[in-house]
Amino acid sequence: MMKVNKLFTERDRDEIYAFFHTRDRWRDIVRYRSLEHGPVDTVFYGDSIFELWPTAEAFPELSHLNRGIGGDNINGLYFRLDEDVFPNHPKQVVIHIGINGIERDFDDSVARLKYVAELMRDQGIRVWCNSIAPLRAPDAWDRFQYQEKIVALNSVCRELFEKEFAGFFDLHSVLRDATGQLAAEYAQKDGTHWTFAAYQAASKVLREKLLPRA
Numbered sequence: 001m002m003k004v005n006k007l008f009t010e011r012d013r014d015e016i017y018a019f020f021h022t023r024d025r026w027r028d029i030v031r032y033r034s035l036e037h038g039p040v041d042t043v044f045y046g047d048s049i050f051e052l053w054p055t056a057e058a059f060p061e062l063s064h065l066n067r068g069i070g071g072d073n074i075n076g077l078y079f080r081l082d083e084d085v086f087p088n089h090p091k092q093v094v095i096h097i098g099i100n101g102i103e104r105d106f107d108d109s110v111a112r113l114k115y116v117a118e119l120m121r122d123q124g125i126r127v128w129c130n131s132i133a134p135l136r137a138p139d140a141w142d143r144f145q146y147q148e149k150i151v152a153l154n155s156v157c158r159e160l161f162e163k164e165f166a167g168f169f170d171l172h173s174v175l176r177d178a179t180g181q182l183a184a185e186y187a188q189k190d191g192t193h194w195t196f197a198a199y200q201a202a203s204k205v206l207r208e209k210l211l212p213r214a
Contacts, residue, residue: 002079007112012075020076025051025069029084032065039089040065042210046096047072048193049133058203061211065090073101074112081119092126092166094206098153099132099192102146110156117165126166128209129157130202133175136182139191147180167209171202 004010020026042064044050050068067084069076074097085093095117098109117127131154137144154172161168175198177183182191186198194202 001083002081007115008075008078013079016073016076016079019071020069023069023071029067029069033083033087037088039091041091043067043085043088043090043093044096045077045085045093046130047100049096049099049130052193053199053203054196058199059207059210068096071100073097074109074116075101078112078116078119081116085120085125086123090125092128092210093120094128094130094169094210096130099135099143099150102132102143102149106149106153109153110160113157114160114164117161121165127161128166128169129161130169130206131158131172133171133194134180134182136184136187136191141190141192144191151180169202169205169209171205174201174205 001013002008004013040063042059042062044053044055044064044066046068048068048070050066051070053066053068055062055064055066065084065088067080077095077097095113097113101109113129117129120127132150134150135144135147151172154170158168158170175182175186175194181187182194182198186195186201187193188195
């Protein structure tokens with residue numbers, strides 16, 4: 001487990017692990033870590049959007065691991081690095097994070113994300129970041145109020161990841177409708193999670209950059 005520091009405190013660690021222990025997905029991943037395998041091309045690393053993403057079907061050409069956990073946030077990504085990323089020696093990692101904890105201070109959110117990405121980059125890993133997707137009202141967790149903040153965070157993260165890391169996938173513009181919400185055909189009833197059609201559209205965007213070229 002990664003050590004606590006000024007950005008990621010003991011309280012952050014204790015809170016996220018207390019949450020993890022309530023999740024069946026977390027218990028599954030703990031078991032998956034015991035499976036023997038060699039290095040993988042890609043780790044999909046994030047929250048429920050990745051947990052539910054059918055990555056094996058969407059990216060059959062990629063040797064990869066799906067390490068999405070529903071409800072995870074940037075603190076979880078930091079503290080899981082030593083279990084879910086570094087031992088697998090991926091060539092690249094795709095991050096999808098940010099809606100859980102969207103109420104966090106803007107600059108703090110960016111600083112934490114950048115730090116996690118830097119730790120992976122320093123290990124020779126190409127680090128990509130997905131945009132935070134729009135929400136559709138009424139969303140089940142009362143986060144629709146942060147729609148403008150999501151757009152602003154995506155703008156800053158796009159500049160950061162295109163400049164300092166492997167790149168940025170703008171899924172927000174692909175999945176939103178004319179009003180700026182998650183399009184009806186892409187939204188589950190909770191206003192946050194995606195339909196299969198949304199995963200089809202998003203996977204097409206990722207495939208253009210992630211798949212090895214002949």
